[in-house]
Amino acid sequence: QQQVKQSPQSLIVQKGGISIINCAYENTAFDYFPWYQQFPGKGPALLIAIRPDVSEKKEGRFTISFNKSAKQFSLHIMDSQPGDSATYFCAGGGSQGNLIFGKGTKLSVKP
Amino acid sequence: KAGVTQTPRYLIKTRGQQVTLSCSPISGHRSVSWYQQTPGQGLQFLFEYFSETQRNKGNFPGRFSGRQFSNSRSEMNVSTLELGDSALYLCASSPWLGGGGSPLHFGNGTRLTVT
Numbered sequence: 001q002q003q004v005k006q007s008p009q010s011l012i013v014q015k016g017g018i019s020i021i022n023c024a025y026e027n028t029a030f031d032y033f034p035w036y037q038q039f040p041g042k043g044p045a046l047l048i049a050i051r052p053d054v055s056e057k058k059e060g061r062f063t064i065s066f067n068k069s070a071k072q073f074s075l076h077i078m079d080s081q082p083g084d085s086a087t088y089f090c091a092g093g094g095s096q097g098n099l100i101f102g103k104g105t106k107l108s109v110k111p
Numbered sequence: 112k113a114g115v116t117q118t119p120r121y122l123i124k125t126r127g128q129q130v131t132l133s134c135s136p137i138s139g140h141r142s143v144s145w146y147q148q149t150p151g152q153g154l155q156f157l158f159e160y161f162s163e164t165q166r167n168k169g170n171f172p173g174r175f176s177g178r179q180f181s182n183s184r185s186e187m188n189v190s191t192l193e194l195g196d197s198a199l200y201l202c203a204s205s206p207w208l209g210g211g212g213s214p215l216h217f218g219n220g221t222r223l224t225v226t
Binding site: 030031032034036041042043044045046049089093094095096097098099100101102103104 | 146
């Protein structure tokens with residue numbers, strides 16, 4: 001009940017395209033769903049997060065879509081740029097526990 | 112504001128030895144969480160400390176331990192090192208307790224290699 005499943009493992013997108021990464025969670029007690037971005041040699045950095053009382057959150061080119069009934073959420077990166085090439089992690093958690101991370105998606109944006 | 116600082120950045124140890132990793136959280140942050148990152152298992156939670164007390168613990172053997180000091184700085188210790196302990200160890204801080212429900216600010220990690 002603690003898993004967060006993330007797909008795809010890797011993704012190649014052309015510059016200007018849309019990158020989509022999907023996650024599914026099992027624990028219905030989760031009430032916080034962040035996405036982290038990690039560059040080689042660096043720690044993960046918080047990109048955007050959502051709580052289950054909203055179905056969508058947008059920050060610049062990054063959008064989280066959240067489907068509570070399906071226990072799924074996704075990250076959309078619009079107008080993808082080479083500088084977006086990184087590994088992205090979704091996660092789920094609640095204030096009573098710790099964050100459970102997906103296994104990560106390695107995104108490559110080709111010029 | 113300075114970010115989360117982890118020292119050292121790299122460590123090479125021999126099987127059977129022990130190691131201590133250090134983490135300085137963002138100023139004012141009282142919660143420190145530790146994660147192990149490996150290519151196969153991804154990011155796995157080790158423990159969370161708040162006000163010098165361990166508040167939450169992941170599914171790791173007792174060889175993994177930690178502590179937090181009154182200035183919120185934290186250390187984690189791994190005793191009797193095994194080859195499988197080779198990983199990137201990440202520390203993350205948060206202003207309040209409940210690392211699962213609040214933004215975590217990660218350091219750049221300590222890369223531990225066990226030979």
